[in-house]
Amino acid sequence: MRTFFHANDLGDLGQALQEARQVKADRYAYQHLGKNKTLLMIFFNNSLRTRLSTQKAAMNLGMNVIVLDVNAGAWKLETERGVIMDGDKSEHLLEAIPVMGSYCDIIAVRSFAGLADREFDYAETIVHQFVEHSGRPVVAMETATVHPLQAFADLITIEEHRQAAVRPKVVLTWAPHCRALPQAVPNSFAEWMNAADVDFVITHPEGYELDPRFVGPARVEYDQCKALEGADFVYAKNWSCPGVTRPADYGQILSKDMSWTIDAEHMSWTNDGHFMHCLPVRRGLIVTDDVIESPRSLVIPEAANREISAQVVLKRVLEAL
Amino acid sequence: MRTFFHANDLGDLGQALQEARQVKADRYAYQHLGKNKTLLMIFFNNSLRTRLSTQKAAMNLGMNVIVLDVNAGAWKLETERGVIMDGDKSEHLLEAIPVMGSYCDIIAVRSFAGLADREFDYAETIVHQFVEHSGRPVVAMETATVHPLQAFADLITIEEHRQAAVRPKVVLTWAPHCRALPQAVPNSFAEWMNAADVDFVITHPEGYELDPRFVGPARVEYDQCKALEGADFVYAKNWSCPGVTRPADYGQILSKDMSWTIDAEHMSWTNDGHFMHCLPVRRGLIVTDDVIESPRSLVIPEAANREISAQVVLKRVLEAL
Amino acid sequence: MRTFFHANDLGDLGQALQEARQVKADRYAYQHLGKNKTLLMIFFNNSLRTRLSTQKAAMNLGMNVIVLDVNAGAWKLETERGVIMDGDKSEHLLEAIPVMGSYCDIIAVRSFAGLADREFDYAETIVHQFVEHSGRPVVAMETATVHPLQAFADLITIEEHRQAAVRPKVVLTWAPHCRALPQAVPNSFAEWMNAADVDFVITHPEGYELDPRFVGPARVEYDQCKALEGADFVYAKNWSCPGVTRPADYGQILSKDMSWTIDAEHMSWTNDGHFMHCLPVRRGLIVTDDVIESPRSLVIPEAANREISAQVVLKRVLEAL
Numbered sequence: 037m038r039t040f041f042h043a044n045d046l047g048d049l050g051q052a053l054q055e056a057r058q059v060k061a062d063r064y065a066y067q068h069l070g071k072n073k074t075l076l077m078i079f080f081n082n083s084l085r086t087r088l089s090t091q092k093a094a095m096n097l098g099m100n101v102i103v104l105d106v107n108a109g110a111w112k113l114e115t116e117r118g119v120i121m122d123g124d125k126s127e128h129l130l131e132a133i134p135v136m137g138s139y140c141d142i143i144a145v146r147s148f149a150g151l152a153d154r155e156f157d158y159a160e161t162i163v164h165q166f167v168e169h170s171g172r173p174v175v176a177m178e179t180a181t182v183h184p185l186q187a188f189a190d191l192i193t194i195e196e197h198r199q200a201a202v203r204p205k206v207v208l209t210w211a212p213h214c215r216a217l218p219q220a221v222p223n224s225f226a227e228w229m230n231a232a233d234v235d236f237v238i239t240h241p242e243g244y245e246l247d248p249r250f251v252g253p254a255r256v257e258y259d260q261c262k263a264l265e266g267a268d269f270v271y272a273k274n275w276s277c278p279g280v281t282r283p284a285d286y287g288q289i290l291s292k293d294m295s296w297t298i299d300a301e302h303m304s305w306t307n308d309g310h311f312m313h314c315l316p317v318r319r320g321l322i323v324t325d326d327v328i329e330s331p332r333s334l335v336i337p338e339a340a341n342r343e344i345s346a347q348v349v350l351k352r353v354l355e356a357l
Numbered sequence: 358m359r360t361f362f363h364a365n366d367l368g369d370l371g372q373a374l375q376e377a378r379q380v381k382a383d384r385y386a387y388q389h390l391g392k393n394k395t396l397l398m399i400f401f402n403n404s405l406r407t408r409l410s411t412q413k414a415a416m417n418l419g420m421n422v423i424v425l426d427v428n429a430g431a432w433k434l435e436t437e438r439g440v441i442m443d444g445d446k447s448e449h450l451l452e453a454i455p456v457m458g459s460y461c462d463i464i465a466v467r468s469f470a471g472l473a474d475r476e477f478d479y480a481e482t483i484v485h486q487f488v489e490h491s492g493r494p495v496v497a498m499e500t501a502t503v504h505p506l507q508a509f510a511d512l513i514t515i516e517e518h519r520q521a522a523v524r525p526k527v528v529l530t531w532a533p534h535c536r537a538l539p540q541a542v543p544n545s546f547a548e549w550m551n552a553a554d555v556d557f558v559i560t561h562p563e564g565y566e567l568d569p570r571f572v573g574p575a576r577v578e579y580d581q582c583k584a585l586e587g588a589d590f591v592y593a594k595n596w597s598c599p600g601v602t603r604p605a606d607y608g609q610i611l612s613k614d615m616s617w618t619i620d621a622e623h624m625s626w627t628n629d630g631h632f633m634h635c636l637p638v639r640r641g642l643i644v645t646d647d648v649i650e651s652p653r654s655l656v657i658p659e660a661a662n663r664e665i666s667a668q669v670v671l672k673r674v675l676e677a678l
Numbered sequence: 679m680r681t682f683f684h685a686n687d688l689g690d691l692g693q694a695l696q697e698a699r700q701v702k703a704d705r706y707a708y709q710h711l712g713k714n715k716t717l718l719m720i721f722f723n724n725s726l727r728t729r730l731s732t733q734k735a736a737m738n739l740g741m742n743v744i745v746l747d748v749n750a751g752a753w754k755l756e757t758e759r760g761v762i763m764d765g766d767k768s769e770h771l772l773e774a775i776p777v778m779g780s781y782c783d784i785i786a787v788r789s790f791a792g793l794a795d796r797e798f799d800y801a802e803t804i805v806h807q808f809v810e811h812s813g814r815p816v817v818a819m820e821t822a823t824v825h826p827l828q829a830f831a832d833l834i835t836i837e838e839h840r841q842a843a844v845r846p847k848v849v850l851t852w853a854p855h856c857r858a859l860p861q862a863v864p865n866s867f868a869e870w871m872n873a874a875d876v877d878f879v880i881t882h883p884e885g886y887e888l889d890p891r892f893v894g895p896a897r898v899e900y901d902q903c904k905a906l907e908g909a910d911f912v913y914a915k916n917w918s919c920p921g922v923t924r925p926a927d928y929g930q931i932l933s934k935d936m937s938w939t940i941d942a943e944h945m946s947w948t949n950d951g952h953f954m955h956c957l958p959v960r961r962g963l964i965v966t967d968d969v970i971e972s973p974r975s976l977v978i979p980e981a982a983n984r985e986i987s988a989q990v991v992l993k994r995v996l997e998a999l
Contacts, residue, residue: 088397096393639763
């Protein structure tokens with residue numbers, strides 16, 4: 037595996053889930069793979085879970101880890117050719133990226149959507165430069181449009197908590213938030229649920245339609261109540277307008293409708309469903325205290341599985357070096 | 358050992374000091390204990406000595422180390438329930454803490470006193486949340502009211518420099534400073550000296566009385582000259598008002614009396630005493646250049662022993678995992 | 679080797695280059711040297727290449743690494759004695775440096791020229807304090823006046839790309855820049871080229887004369903065209919006025935003459951020369967896109983060799999511990 041952005045980068049998901057179980061059963065069994073291999077983790081944005089879990093996963097594998105925080109303000113990269121670089125951009129990415137690649141074996145990158153320019157964000161301009169110029173395998177630690185380490189951890193968590201015999205109903209539901217957030221998490225969650233053996237429904241207010249590439253064959257239901265009916269897993273998440281129907285609305289907050297907040301009543305419509313969220317979560321907006329603290333909440337096991345998803349991915353990349 | 362906040366967490370101090378000598382004699386002899394164990398060091402405040410010495414101690418033990426700097430401004434944690442989190446606090450500690458716990462085996466936390474609310478500080482609200490919700494052993498790297506890794510290193514240093522046959526006189530003396538400082542260092546020093554086999558005296562201007570829980574059976578002498586008479590060890594430190602006698606004064610600077618600065622005349626009252634300070638120290642306020650640079654100054658060996666105290670503590674925690 | 683600042687710290691350069699080849703051929707062959715040894719990397723200034731390559735080199739050698747970012751604003755060190763430290767400087771370097779030394783085996787320091795006071799910069803006041811007070815070997819990761827890890831990597835790169843039988847002509851050429859930059863890179867490059875077996879020429883506008891200690895026996899040619907004639911290697915770099923002829927001009931920008939920018943025409947005067955630069959580079963000012971992207975550009979291999987130069991240096995220091 038040379039890149040990790042999408043569900044199909046892992047090949048057969050059933051096999052990947054099997055590998056996740058093995059890794060979780062003995063996470064220190066693969067240290068020969070990482071010996072004298074270096075993971076460079078590059079953060080253009082803040083991180084708590086991703087930073088800790090990916091670093092832990094790499095160390096489980098016996099790797100060396102270097103963490104680089106790129107303060108976007110301090111180190112602006114020029115991306116255009118033919119420019120006289122006499123402004124605030126002190127380095128061109130055509131130098132910076134191959135140089136970073138020369139000091140490591142695998143690169144992991146976090147670079148969020150700017151939410152100002154849909155075309156730029158959805159072209160994945162930044163991370164594609166890493167793929168093209170670093171000379172190294174590249175793992176997404178949330179890009180402008182995808183967050184596959186999260187979606188894989190979500191899938192592992194669903195597998196661990198589903199009833200064996202029944203195809204579970206999984207509902208991705210939009211919920212209100214005070215700030216404009218990227219679509220990377222819902223995009224990847226949709227993509228991975230479509231690739232998994234689940235009954236998948238997406239619900240959100242009109243105008244919040246996700247990009248068709250990610251929605252795929254999923255059922256979209258604008259009535260949240262109907263969508264949640266009989267759900268085994270409720271995956272709540274806010275996202276700003278993806279700009280699919282009205283490009284001008286890209287990155288905007290179209291609704292703060294608090295009737296979408298997941299509370300006990302919402303959960304009562306489900307099949308004694310589990311509550312899921314990728315964290316960090318704003319209580320009172322996305323979900324109420326009682327729901328997130330209930331025995332049906334999976335937010336902590338879900339976060340803990342970030343270590344497992346990262347370790348399976350890094351293991352695959354190491355095996356292919 | 359599941360938590361390290363107080364002297365009695367170590368049990369018999371004589372045995373702990375014996376262990377410190379063994380560790381110092383061969384600090385790489387215990388690497389089997391730390392293999393595939395991860396220390397997460399969380400800093401809510403700046404650190405030089407604590408960061409370096411604790412990281413070094415963990416690596417001596419063969420551990421993996423992850424350092425997390427929590428910029429208090431960037432990542433404010435909500436601590437209340439029932440709140441709509443639409444302000445600047447993007448995560449609730451009830452999620453953040455168990456998640457951090459899930460990626461490590463031991464958590465070390467630094468979280469200073471805010472000095473605004475005595476009750477909040479002395480209840481150790483922040484670190485107790487880590488103890489309660491992280492699911493991991495918690496080691497204090499200076500909390501609102503204690504700094505036990507420092508006090509243990511101080512005790513090790515005193516043991517190394519005392520006359521074998523004589524019970525040493527140890528004096529904790531307040532000294533002036535330009536900023537309001539927490540009471541964590543004098544609190545822990547008092548607690549540890551009370552638990553050790555020394556003749557312990559505390560001296561400070563009136564109004565600076567430390568919390569009775571830490572003063573314990575120590576002798577308090579308001580006349581600095583009398584207190585220092587015959588001292589074998591002079592431990593200088595500034596602290597702001599602990600608010601014991603007048604709660605309204607908590608965290609305030611009540612005095613900048615430069616006659617309390619430790620100079621050669623002060624040291625002449627002692628029994629050729631050693632000078633100690635936890636560092637960083639403001640020269641000219643706490644102590645004069647000649648005293649801190651004299652052969653009787655122990656500030657550098659004291660700092661070097663921070664690696665030893667941290668290693669004994671982490672070793673004990675690892676042994677109890 | 680106890681310090682690494684100058685070319686002659688390495689002794690015979692031919693032998694050092696031989697060692698570089700061995701290290702590059704098998705960079706993990708020396709891990710016994712670094713076992714239970716700790717490198718402390720202290721940055722008073724930002725870093726990309728130096729941080730990554732030096733950390734990688736130390737890990738190749740099996741060392742533990744601690745990285746300390748000293749935000750100059752947050753942690754100002756007092757350097758004078760006899761001062762009442764009631765201002766913004768919270769620690770004296772006479773304490774800070776030996777303490778840092780006590781937690782590691784080797785110290786690497788980056789501390790740029792302030793460009794305000796020539797005497798202070800050229801006396802290497804900061805790093806000499808580390809040499810004097812840390813008790814540890816000190817490796818320069820760019821100081822006020824030298825950047826020897828860069829110059830050694832440059833020499834390795836030249837050795838790898840020169841014609842075996844011919845003594846290569848190497849030209850260090852000034853080029854324009856929008857900000858005032860230190861002289862550390864050109865100083866060290868000059869010093870190392872003088873010590874190597876090459877025909878070395880320096881070219882720059884009048885007023886930009888480098889310090890005679892670094893120029894040494896090198897030929898200085900003010901006509902860039904003449905200087906570049908027949909060059910095998912063109913090493914472009916901006917520097918601010920070294921203040922040799924007019925001390926008052928120290929650190930100033932005397933020229934932004936864009937005719938000095940290395941473009942295809944400049945390269946046409948050379949002997950099909952290689953283009954070199956230490957990076958980061960401002961395209962359009964120092965060099966044009968086509969030259970830096972041409973097959974004759976060595977900027978990426980040069981940066982990759984930073985790992986090799988750092989590893990040879992750390993290996994030598996470890997061997998001498």
